[in-house]
Amino acid sequence: MKAFTYLTPGSAEEAVGLLGQHGPQAQVIAGGQSLLLAMKTRTARPSALVSLAGVDDLAGVRLAASGELVVGATTTYAALSRAPLTGWHTEIAAVAGNLADRPVRTMGTIGGALCDAGPRYDMLTLVTGTGARLEVLGPSGVRTLSPGEFFAPGGGTTLAADEILAAIRFPAADAFTRVVFAKFRQRTFDAALASVLCAARPGNGGVQITVGAVRPVPVVATAADPEAVAAEVLDAAGGPPLVQYQRELVRTLTAQTLSTVNGS
Numbered sequence: 001m002k003a004f005t006y007l008t009p010g011s012a013e014e015a016v017g018l019l020g021q022h023g024p025q026a027q028v029i030a031g032g033q034s035l036l037l038a039m040k041t042r043t044a045r046p047s048a049l050v051s052l053a054g055v056d057d058l059a060g061v062r063l064a065a066s067g068e069l070v071v072g073a074t075t076t077y078a079a080l081s082r083a084p085l086t087g088w089h090t091e092i093a094a095v096a097g098n099l100a101d102r103p104v105r106t107m108g109t110i111g112g113a114l115c116d117a118g119p120r121y122d123m124l125t126l127v128t129g130t131g132a133r134l135e136v137l138g139p140s141g142v143r144t145l146s147p148g149e150f151f152a153p154g155g156g157t158t159l160a161a162d163e164i165l166a167a168i169r170f171p172a173a174d175a176f177t178r179v180v181f182a183k184f185r186q187r188t189f190d191a192a193l194a195s196v197l198c199a200a201r202p203g204n205g206g207v208q209i210t211v212g213a214v215r216p217v218p219v220v221a222t223a224a225d226p227e228a229v230a231a232e233v234l235d236a237a238g239g240p241p242l243v244q245y246q247r248e249l250v251r252t253l254t255a256q257t258l259s260t261v262n263g264s
């Protein structure tokens with residue numbers, strides 16, 4: 001591991017300032033679950049690490065006056081899984097409580113997963129499928145992005161080197177009548193080989209189907225039938241053609257989640 005300077009800001013603004021001062025070789029560290037592995041294998045070689053561990057205003061879960069659920073970027077999976085949530089928000093807690101293993105859930109943060117943007121991470125599918133908004137803090141203040149603006153089309157994010165993800169704003173508890181997430185993984189602590197999220201809107205709003213893990217970024221389907229969804233993802237730009245087993249997984253997970261969300 002290459003030597004680095006370890007910096008401990010006390011606020012989000014100070015963290016952004018330190019990133020600006022130390023230049024593009026500086027990197028934020030949250031729970032370290034992805035970054036430390038990358039540093040050990042030298043695929044990441046930051047000269048300075050800006051730790052978000054002591055930045056209290058970036059952690060925690062609260063309801064905004066609008067009803068949106070605001071999750072601080074450094075909220076760990078473990079904290080999120082224990083949050084007292086209602087309505088469709090309970091699915092957020094369920095997803096956070098059913099990934100990786102206990103040490104990763106204890107240290108890993110929702111913001112770290114989204115900024116690392118691993119295509120197989122569950123949180124990418126969750127924020128895309130529910131149309132969450134991502135609050136990004138930079139030197140000139142906060143900008144709020146849709147998942148389509150936050151994730152780069154070929155993978156990774158559009159964050160500038162001196163920006164941090166501050167919070168994720170999920171739609172209000174009554175925005176969906178039900179949200180169902182399902183994934184297939186080989187072992188319980190493995191990342192998903194395919195994931196599907198179905199979000200049912202009230203009234204005649206219909207069900208939105210989002211497929212994750214098989215493309216660099218999740219795909220929001222326009223089709224409504226499992227076979228057609230699999231075909232649509234198969235054709236999605238930004239990755240090699242899906243192999244047969246991925247197609248089967250997408251079709252089966254879509255059928256399962258649709259059946260659950262429709263209550264049949």
Ligand SMILES: Cc1cc2nc3c(=O)[nH]c(=O)nc-3n(C[C@H](O)[C@H](O)[C@H](O)COP(=O)(O)OP(=O)(O)OC[C@H]3O[C@@H](n4cnc5c(N)ncnc54)[C@H](O)[C@@H]3O)c2cc1C
Nearest residue numbers: 028030031032033034035100108109112115121122164165
């Ligand atoms: C053994 C193992 C199993 C796993 N299994 C799963 C799984 O089943 N499902 C799943 O979804 N994920 C899985 N993961 C991935 C896990 O979700 C991520 O490693 C973790 O959430 C990353 O968060 P972190 O806080 O540790 O980020 P870090 O490792 O600290 O940071 C990751 C990256 O994001 C950047 N970063 C972090 N926070 C911010 C911020 N607020 N603003 C800007 N940049 C930031 C860092 O600079 C770094 O580039 C697994 C990981 C491991 C190690």
